[in-house]
Amino acid sequence: MNVTQNDIDVYLTEVKEAIQNNRYRIERNSRRQDNINLFLNYVIDEIMAKDILLGLTATDFCEILQNEHKGFEHELLYVFGKDVELLERMGNARKIVSLYIKFNKLDNSYVIVVPLHEQKYPIKYFFK
16 A cells, blocks of 8 residues: 555545534444444443544554445545543443544545444554
């Protein structure tokens, strides 16, 4: 993959602008149970999720993937990871949670946060 840290900085600037202007959504449909579970298992709301997304940096970047869904193969998905401290909903323990985050920035500058959930597997950071 031929991508520079500056490329990711530019991408994140555009994504963060969309998020700040509420031109984004976090997928939480029946196919995204892992996303739903994040909100069920931890004390996190839309405001906290937005803050996490706005706190991403180029060093959190992992990879760029081709969208594999039929009809959307032209789209690129940018993957990030982030360690955040969250309060468990059942109990009172604070825990460092490693998140898996993937963006789909559409041509109209609307951003879809496809997954936003706990990492299932360790991820490799591109610039670390």
